[in-house]
Amino acid sequence: MKINAAGWRDHPRRGQPPKAAWVAFAIASVFFLYEFVTRVEPSLAAGSIKQFYRLSDARFGTVSSLFFWVYAPMQILAGLLMDRYGARRYVLLGIFCCAAGVLLFAATGNAMLAALGRMLTGFGASFAFVAALWLVNHWFAPERFALLSSTVNAVGMLGAAIGGVVLSNLIASAGWRPVFVATAGAGMVLFLLALFFLHDPPSPATGAISPVATHFRQSLRAVIGSRRTWVIALIGMLYYVPVNVYGGLWGTTELISSRHVSAVTAEALVSLIFWGIAAGSVFAGWLSDRLGHRKWLLFAGALFTALAYAGALYLPGPLWLEAGLLLAAGFFGGSQMLTFAMAKEGQASGLTGTVVAFTNTIGIAGAMIFQPLVGYLADLSGGDIRRALMVVPLCAGLAALLLLFLPEYRHPDHQPRAHRPT
Numbered sequence: 313m314k315i316n317a318a319g320w321r322d323h324p325r326r327g328q329p330p331k332a333a334w335v336a337f338a339i340a341s342v343f344f345l346y347e348f349v350t351r352v353e354p355s356l357a358a359g360s361i362k363q364f365y366r367l368s369d370a371r372f373g374t375v376s377s378l379f380f381w382v383y384a385p386m387q388i389l390a391g392l393l394m395d396r397y398g399a400r401r402y403v404l405l406g407i408f409c410c411a412a413g414v415l416l417f418a419a420t421g422n423a424m425l426a427a428l429g430r431m432l433t434g435f436g437a438s439f440a441f442v443a444a445l446w447l448v449n450h451w452f453a454p455e456r457f458a459l460l461s462s463t464v465n466a467v468g469m470l471g472a473a474i475g476g477v478v479l480s481n482l483i484a485s486a487g488w489r490p491v492f493v494a495t496a497g498a499g500m501v502l503f504l505l506a507l508f509f510l511h512d513p514p515s516p517a518t519g520a521i522s523p524v525a526t527h528f529r530q531s532l533r534a535v536i537g538s539r540r541t542w543v544i545a546l547i548g549m550l551y552y553v554p555v556n557v558y559g560g561l562w563g564t565t566e567l568i569s570s571r572h573v574s575a576v577t578a579e580a581l582v583s584l585i586f587w588g589i590a591a592g593s594v595f596a597g598w599l600s601d602r603l604g605h606r607k608w609l610l611f612a613g614a615l616f617t618a619l620a621y622a623g624a625l626y627l628p629g630p631l632w633l634e635a636g637l638l639l640a641a642g643f644f645g646g647s648q649m650l651t652f653a654m655a656k657e658g659q660a661s662g663l664t665g666t667v668v669a670f671t672n673t674i675g676i677a678g679a680m681i682f683q684p685l686v687g688y689l690a691d692l693s694g695g696d697i698r699r700a701l702m703v704v705p706l707c708a709g710l711a712a713l714l715l716l717f718l719p720e721y722r723h724p725d726h727q728p729r730a731h732r733p734t
Contacts, residue, residue: 314570326678327465329452329453332511333452333513334398335510336510336511336513337464339505340399341467341468341567343406343443343444343502344441344464344468344501345467347406347437349479350413350495352559353566355492356564359567360423362595362631370691373561373688375426375430375682377680377684378427380434380676380679381431381434381435382435382731384627384676384677385678386439387438387673388432388666389666390402390530391442391446391667392528392531394442395446395666396524396527396528399439399443399446399447400511400512403508406440409434409502410436410493410498410675411498411499412496413430413431413434413436414492414495414499418492419489428519436563438474442669445656445668446666449656449661450661450664458606458653460597461597462596462646463593465647465649466590466593469589469590469593470587474583476582480575481576488531534666535667541655543714543717543718544651544654547610548652548655548674550708551613551614551617551707552675553678553679554617554705556683556724558585558706559582562683562686565697566625566701567581567634573631577627579592581631582638584642585641586642588641588646589642589643589646592643592644593646595643596646597653606720607719609647613712614644614648617641617644617705618706618708621705621708624638624641625698651675652671655670655700682707686700
């Protein structure tokens with residue numbers, strides 16, 4: 313198997329990736345699915361958890377956001393480690409810690425220990441998305457990146473959509489704590505699958521010879537020193553606020569309070585966002601790879617996302633209209649995955665893990681800021697979640713505005729093979 317200067321493997325049989333590539337893609341995708349379920353799981357039983365631990369809306373938002381306070385800063389370290397050592401060992405560590413954190417959250421009756429469990433879950437989950445995109449980048453050809461990375465995202469969103477409804481029904485019948493324990497058990501099964509079947513691809517990491525500190529310093533300088541990468545990361549953060557804030561925590565509560573529906577119905581409506589993202593991200597990835605462009609697809613997606621959430625929150629109408637708007641919000645929100653393609657295509661292939669991790673770090677900062685902010689604004693307004701959620705369409709609209717000033721650029725490492733300089 314030959315490795316070219318960009319770190320991509322020229323596979324035999326007309327460039328088709330080997331079976332190990334698809335196995336790695338499948339395991340990484342399921343890990344992201346699992347991580348995303350553990351990320352949003354507290355929102356499925358928000359009322360019960362708040363009552364059990366005697367938390368206000370603001371304190372519940374803070375406890376839930378502890379996941380992201382660990383997840384976000386860990387992203388950069390995760391990317392640096394994978395660019396240096398590969399992904400397999402960190403996928404195993406991540407799955408184990410993610411499951412252990414969910415178990416601790418469910419097994420204790422102490423709010424402080426539950427918060428610690430939430431932090432442990434965030435630590436484990438921090439490896440999932442970076443590992444998935446790192447494996448896609450180094451197992452597959454560059455012209456497949458947007459589609460396959462979007463497919464990873466789609467698997468996660470479908471898991472959240474299906475799992476949210478299923479888990480909501482289970483929580484309603486069995487209680488949240490047994491369901492969380494079962495979620496932890498599912499993580500252990502995934503850990504065993506990764507232990508026996510996941511393998512790293514050949515990559516620049518396999519030939520790294522510089523001292524670790526030097527490697528980390530040079531990688532960080534290249535990524536953090538890029539103003540364009542900062543702008544893309546900020547756009548990604550603003551674009552993803554609706555998923556983290558509405559879909560990930562407050563949407564169910566808002567629908568129950570403003571639409572007066574049951575918890576199961578509310579979760580079914582919120583799940584439409586994830587169904588939409590699953591379809592929209594794959595479509596955007598396919599279309600973007602086919603056209604070879606990212607910017608204007610992102611702009612259109614962010615603009616229509618803002619309009620759809622504004623309509624879902626503030627337009628009166630029947631539930632079918634609400635459902636349609638949330639589905640549309642998710643579909644157009646799926647284009648957000650293209651921010652990762654734009655970011656990594658501006659840097660050399662050997663920096664893929666670091667640049668993806670940095671972009672995701674800034675993106676997840678939106679949850680750290682806006683999840684508790686919405687709870688705080690709701691407390692200030694006497695529990696009016698709908699008014700507090702005005703930040704959701706505003707952030708998506710600002711992402712669209714910033715895209716107008718961002719030029720497109722693709723590093724030679726990430727150009728289709730036929731267009732690479734020789």
